[in-house]
Each structure stands twice: as structure tokens, then as C-alpha cells.
Amino acid sequence: MNIKDLTPAIAIHAGEYLADELAAREMTQQEFAALIGMNKSQLNEIIKGKRGINAELSILIGEALKMEPEIWLNLQLQYELDKARVDEKVQERQTAIEVFNRLVKGNVPFQFLKKLGRLSGDPLFDIPKVKEIYGVSSLEGLASVFSKPAYRFRQSVKLQVDQVNLVGWVKMAEYMAKEVAVPAFNHTQQDSVMKRLRNAIQKNSNLKENVRLILADAGIKLVYLENPPKTPVDGISFWSEGSPAIGMTLRHKRIDNFAFTLFHELGHVYMHLVNNNEAEFIDLTSDEKESKEEREADLFAQNYLIERAAYLRFKETSHILDDEAV
Numbered sequence: 163m164n165i166k167d168l169t170p171a172i173a174i175h176a177g178e179y180l181a182d183e184l185a186a187r188e189m190t191q192q193e194f195a196a197l198i199g200m201n202k203s204q205l206n207e208i209i210k211g212k213r214g215i216n217a218e219l220s221i222l223i224g225e226a227l228k229m230e231p232e233i234w235l236n237l238q239l240q241y242e243l244d245k246a247r248v249d250e251k252v253q254e255r256q257t258a259i260e261v262f263n264r265l266v267k268g269n270v271p272f273q274f275l276k277k278l279g280r281l282s283g284d285p286l287f288d289i290p291k292v293k294e295i296y297g298v299s300s301l302e303g304l305a306s307v308f309s310k311p312a313y314r315f316r317q318s319v320k321l322q323v324d325q326v327n328l329v330g331w332v333k334m335a336e337y338m339a340k341e342v343a344v345p346a347f348n349h350t351q352q353d354s355v356m357k358r359l360r361n362a363i364q365k366n367s368n369l370k371e372n373v374r375l376i377l378a379d380a381g382i383k384l385v386y387l388e389n390p391p392k393t394p395v396d397g398i399s400f401w402s403e404g405s406p407a408i409g410m411t412l413r414h415k416r417i418d419n420f421a422f423t424l425f426h427e428l429g430h431v432y433m434h435l436v437n438n439n440e441a442e443f444i445d446l447t448s449d450e451k452e453s454k455e456e457r458e459a460d461l462f463a464q465n466y467l468i469e470r471a472a473y474l475r476f477k478e479t480s481h482i483l484d485d486e487a488v
Contacts, residue, residue, distance in 0.1 A: 173244035175211035176237035183227060198222040214238050258285035265301035266292055269308075271330035274390035278334065295337045307333070323446065324392035331393055332444065335409030338385040339402035347381030347405055349436050355380045356428070356466045363421050370412075373424065382431060383407035396423045399430040400442040406431045422463050429462030430455065 184194055195205040199222070207213040215223065215238040217231075224231030262285035266272065270292055275281040280295065281288045289301065296307055308329060355376065362372045370386060377384045383402055389395050389411040396419070398409045408427045412420060423445060430443040434455050443455065464470075 171248075173241050173248050175241050176215050176234055177209040177211050177213075179237055180215075180223065180234070181209045187227075194226065197226050214242075255286060258289055261285070261289060261301060265304060269301075269304045269326060270296075271324075271327045271390050274327060274330055275334065278387075280334070296333050297336075322392050323394065324390070327390040327393040328395065328444075328446070331387065331390055331395060331411075332398060332409075332442075335385055335387050335398055336400065336402065336407075338387060339383045339400075339407040339409065342378075342383045342385065342402075342407075344378045344381050344383055344405050349432055351380055352432050355382075356425070359424070359428075360466065363417065366417060369417070369420070377408070381405055382428075385409050386412060389413050395444060395446045397427045397445040398443065399427040399435060401435060401439050406435050421467060425463035425466050426459045428466075429459030433458055433462060 184191065191205050191209065192202050195202040198205075198219075200219075204213065208215060208219075215234050217235060220231040220234040220238070223229075223234050266285075266288065272281060272288075275292075275295070276283065281291060292304075293299065293301065296304060298304060298307065308325065358376050359373060362369060362376060374384045374386075383405055385407070387409055394413070395411055396413065397411065400407055400409075408424070408431065410420075410423055410427070414420075426445060427443070430441075434443065435441055443459070
């Protein structure tokens, strides 16, 4: 950025420079006023910034101080320009604060996004960032984001769900997925991908990163994003710029929950997203009757985590479900 494009914090009147010059020359205002033929009170108004320096006065000041008159005329002009810039900057911030208080607060999980380092608390920075994260051209468009059926109706009677936090988490997961690049997705690799994932889970070494790499190699984006308060969400699956994507919270911090959530979301990817590039599935804790798609994703996870044939053999031969038998 060019230093000439910077907006000053305050505008300094030419009279302040004149006061410094008189002090350096040990001249009183009364003496200088008499020298240039001006009333002392008028000179005092210039020094206090209440009166400007015009072309005629700049000539007299320049002659009295043995300085080029253009210096004083330019100082006055610079003050007028800086004052206009400062006023514009104040107006811009005032408008931003009003918009932030009216449209951002209450509609965006500010503390959650700030904790993630995505928002700063400065409305001039945060307003365009919120529009970028939520994919809206104006903050008035935030209302349309909340109108999606998944956000409106997937509620739990037993657990309190904060809709603002839920939508914020979803939009942040989508935003993070856009920052990820993966090769083209090939759904025919399903069995080999699931086998690699199951092996990684069994080894349980650097699991999160290894799972991310396996999915990336298969053309599937994976992002980890903790859940905000009152948002009992485990995962989400959706399309992200032509690639399937999964977001996971890891809120239970258990490998069994991690494995089942991962495979459940992959069930949505391989069974549902491949047929609908606008679909989105939120794995939100709920006591509602699950949809057909959710039941299918559960069964997909069950069968890939434990092969059905092996499970049936286990049931036939094991009558005591102790640790050794399992």
C-alpha cells in the first residue's frame, strides 16, 4: 500500500504547525499578529484550528517567517483533505457498527467464529468475512440461510439445539471444505476405500490425519470442526465445489463414535450424494423418527464396520458376550 493512501488517525490543522514555529522562534502571538497586520484574536483562532489559512495569509506568514508561502497553503489543504478522510472513515465505521449490531449479532455465533480465528471483533473486517463464510452478497440474506428445512426442523426434544450455532457450524464446515483441494471423486472405489479406512481404525495410529489422507486420495474432502455450545452435531456430508465432503466434530472423543460417524457419513456419500449434487445430511442428535436415508446410512456403517457374515457367525458360535469372545 502506498503511504499516500493511508488515512490519518486525526487531521492536523496548519495552525498547530504555526504555533510550533512561533514557539521555536520564541515569538508571542501578539508579536506575530502585529508583524503580519492581524488581530491577535484572529491569529488565535487560526492556531486553535477555528479559522483557515488562505492564499493572502500564506504569503504574509511566509514572508514573516522567511518560508515559502506554498508550505502554509499546502498544510491547510492537507488538513482539509485529511479531515474529509477522517470523517469518511468515521462514517464508514459508524455504519459498520450499526449493521454489525443489527444483523450479525443474534444471527451468527460470533464467539465461536472468533475462537476459530475467523472473526476479529472489528466490524470492518468481520462483515465481509461473515458474508464470505455464509455465502451471501449482503447480510440481509442471512435470513434465507435459516430457511433451509434441515436447519428449521431437525430438532431434538431432549437436547436443546441452538439454531444460530448449528447454522454457523454448518456454514463454517462448508467454508473450510472450500479451502481443501482433492482429485476427482470415483464412487467405484468404495470397497477399497472402506477397507483402507477399517485398517487405519484398527491400527489407531495418527488416525485423524491418516483418515483425512485416505479420503483425500479417494476424492473426498474431510474437515474436523469442533461443535459450538448447544449444538449436538456429530457430522455432516455435502457437495463442495464438485467433490463430496464430510465435516466431523469428534465431540465424544471416542474411537467407536469416530468410526461410526465417519462410516455413516460415507454412507450418505456413496448412497445419496452420488445421486444428488445438492443434497446435504446433518448428523444431529435427535429423538425424531429417522428418515429412510439416515437408516440406510446407519446400515451402511454397520455392515462396513463389522461384516454381516462375520457378525452372524459370531452370533451362532458365541453365547457369552465377554471381552475375549468379542
